[in-house]
Amino acid sequence: MAVKYTLEKKSSECEARAGVISTPHGDIKTPVFMPVGTKATVKTMTPEELKDLGAQIILGNTYHLFLRPGDELIKKAGGLHKFMNWDRPILTDSGGFQVFSLSNINKITEEGVEFKSHIDGSSQFISPEKSISIQQNLGSDIMMAFDECVDPSATKEYVAQSLEMTLRWLDRCVASHTNKNQALFGIVQGGLFKDLRKRSVEETIKRDCQGFAIGGLSVGETKEEMIDILRFTTPLLPEDKPRYNMGVGTPDYLFESVEAGIDMADCVLPTRIARNGAAMTSEGQLNIRNSKFKEDFTPLDHECDCYTCKNYTRAYIRHLVNVNEILGARLITYHNLYFLTHLMDEIRQSIIEDRFLAFKNEFYNKYGYTKEK
């Protein structure tokens, strides 16, 4: 078995749960936040730094790696783990989301998606079989099924037809999935329509999947809509398999996802905003470019004990960001990933001690994380 989920503790108040996912590259304590390493590197970080800050698993992006340097090259290198010198678990997405969000789509057919590369405009084609083939070349621990990411403005009729195609695509992914050291996760679709979500869950869980993602969220719906769909959909999934909410990375979205029964989440947010000078702190998001930090010789986050906060001041990091020095992006990236990783550790501990909702309320009340400093 490529991955195995062991439930450790379930909240008595909500769907939140703590568990362990075991993989060929080690165990993952859940719930877990997964840093994104799109192009075979979590931007600005070394693998040692990722381990040091507590990352248990990282993502790689199939679309990007397929285009550059190519999955065949990575296979020759011995797989993505060896290529990038990361020996902990890796999850790869299917390429679907990027095909739909980054490329000019030429044509979506039953067979797959024809698109133009965002890099050089070349024509490319990804089908369910191709996606699995790429992911098997990459050798990730967890592969995602190739699905259609439906535009949030699509009609119910379109969403209904699309989820049926996604199910047929899932069958083809399952059929192509030959390397059983790698897990395959199915993706539940259905947009904001609960009857369609139900249909999608019922059919998806019949397939040979080792975990499930809730797809079609974080694509423009409101936070309330996302929470509503998550709370409806997640409990329909089998308890003995991991559940993954793709693309969320703010503290509130992590709390809400966990409360709905989600085990895994990922997002480029902490690394992306770091390169723009924004830090996630226990007092809310902080834009280090703000002139009020000019002579602030205190750490980014006064409650943090990460490498960045132990060694550098806001004034120094502000200077680095202002003069476009790479070390500035490095230091904030490190801190932001540490912040989310450790927040998830605390969330996990609160579940084990059955005080998740109290911890959530405490966090929300005390820190006001959406406050812009």
Added chain:
Amino acid sequence: MAVKYTLEKKSSECEARAGVISTPHGDIKTPVFMPVGTKATVKTMTPEELKDLGAQIILGNTYHLFLRPGDELIKKAGGLHKFMNWDRPILTDSGGFQVFSLSNINKITEEGVEFKSHIDGSSQFISPEKSISIQQNLGSDIMMAFDECVDPSATKEYVAQSLEMTLRWLDRCVASHTNKNQALFGIVQGGLFKDLRKRSVEETIKRDCQGFAIGGLSVGETKEEMIDILRFTTPLLPEDKPRYNMGVGTPDYLFESVEAGIDMADCVLPTRIARNGAAMTSEGQLNIRNSKFKEDFTPLDHECDCYTCKNYTRAYIRHLVNVNEILGARLITYHNLYFLTHLMDEIRQSIIEDRFLAFKNEFYNKYGYTKEK
């Protein structure tokens, strides 16, 4: 005494010498290569990485730090060491070279230099007193005297007059030098005119300086001209004080400088070329973008045991550089600085064992460092 030079061994065949410079932030074994940390950071590196790769002392640039974030801010932070979290020695230049090379000069007068900032065009003024004041605010271990960097095409008459002004400026630097925990190095000028070099040395060494630099080189003259002036000038300097050749960082220039009796050198080259994908290796300079490295799963330098070479392949680093990932610049920067630092260690050892020229010839013959791969 801010710095003290102890001669350990002098070559029996040439002017090469091994020694130790002691400073308030620790000892420096010489000859030494000094990485450049222009804007209070050696580009892409943390202080821990610099220590790990063997850096004993780094440079800060007075001109850049004066403009951003400002020397007063750094003074408030507790000095440059504390601001950037580097507890080993720091040398600051005088700002002179950057004033002459980066700015639009308005006016050079006996009083100092009026120039427009390369950042915002604002009018600025640096005099010998101002340069020392900035450097005292920065709190470097070694300060450089403010001198005029003469254009290499200048007439002998101009060079002669300029060196006299630089001597008067040195007197003003010495008079402003109040913090005796910091050393002040004088700079010998005189262009390519040996009689002027002799005059400059004779007068400069009369002043209260704790070390000396050979100025006005690496500004467009040929390698042979540089070697000729270095071999003429350096032996005229007192044996009990360190000698510094500013702005050299290729292996051949380091060998030639050491052979002429130089103890210290610095250059942005290893860090700058790293960000363009060029690595210094024992087989010569290597441009990682070259397509022949596409599937090369061997280290950057087959004879190197640095962090980069122990953990990553040419194919991976090439990929990172091709997709503009910061980790690519980090890995090559680390390697290049390690390469030069360790080359200087080997050079030092060869001097101690009185086989410097043999080692130089061996290096030149075996490696052909200028060969472009």
